[in-house]
Amino acid sequence: MDGHRHVDQIDDASLDREIESLLAVEASPDLPARVRARVAEEPAPRVWRVSWMLATAGAVAAVIAAVIVWPSRQPAPDVAPVQEPRVAEVVRPVTPLPVAPEPPARRHTATARVTPVPAERRAVDIDLPEVIVAENEVKTFAALVASVRQSRFDVAVPAAPDADAPLVINAMPPVEPLEIEPIVKLAARQTEGERP
């Protein structure tokens, strides 16, 4: 209680004045001179432009040196070893995919890259892991393909196999190329009275 009375007695202004008078200490007049002398011992700070120019010049010199020295260090090859093409080791024949014709504008710019590659050369010599597909999914997929052939879209999924039943590994059924009519064309035919 007594302490609170004292707190009220000291106002902010007088406290600030007291602190200011405590801190109103002057440094000796020779302080700037001493700082100058101290700073004179320091190496002069360089501006960034100078250091950047030096760094850039160094980098350019290093690149030029590398370009000049590198080819001379590489021994000239005697005779290039002839390698058997790995095409002979093809493990799985890949069905060639129908290549859609490119629009003329793109073909003009990317001719070199879009050159078709023969099917046997596209084969990749890697062992892919066996894909395990559940029996009901195989049936669903087959049914879906069949329904699309008849211009329908059935996605009824048969019941999943019993989890305790022994696992049967099925290969995915081969898929022949499908021809899907655009929706607009199909709708036009339907309005004319045709049933798909």
Next chain:
Amino acid sequence: MHERADRLAGNFVTVDENLAREFEARLVESSTLAFRVAFSVLRQREDAEDIAQEAFAKAYRSFRQLRDRDRFRAWLVRMTWRMALDRQRSNRRRLIREQTLELDRAQTTNDAVVAQERAEQLWRAIDALPEKLRLVIVLAGIQEHDIREVAVLLDVPDGTVKSRLFLARKQLKERLSWMVTDTSTK
């Protein structure tokens, strides 16, 4: 080729000269600030001057990043404060100074003793403040810095300075009142 090199070298000299001129301007306007910040921690003139000097030497090393006036002063205050705290921790002279003060007090008049006692109480109260409040109250007490200037020096919003000042004053008043009570009961 030589002509270009000469011109380039000439540019370097100009840049260095500009840098030196700017540093000189900062030194003239901020040497008292650095000294007083150091003094508020160390309360010993020679030590405070040493610290101010070292802080300027450090500032000179990084002056290319500190060419902006506000940035320079803010950096200088922070650096000086930290260096002074470090010095305070390792300072043996502090003990000697306190012993000297005791001797001085015995030789001075009664009024001077009262004033000195009050100053010591205030310093003790300031020392006991948390560091953030302490720095704010010291900077506000140096060269009549207003809230905006303190905010720029500490790189904090004005509102933060206001609230810290309020808390610092409140805590100072409380501590001082207890000290006065203690003294009067003795």
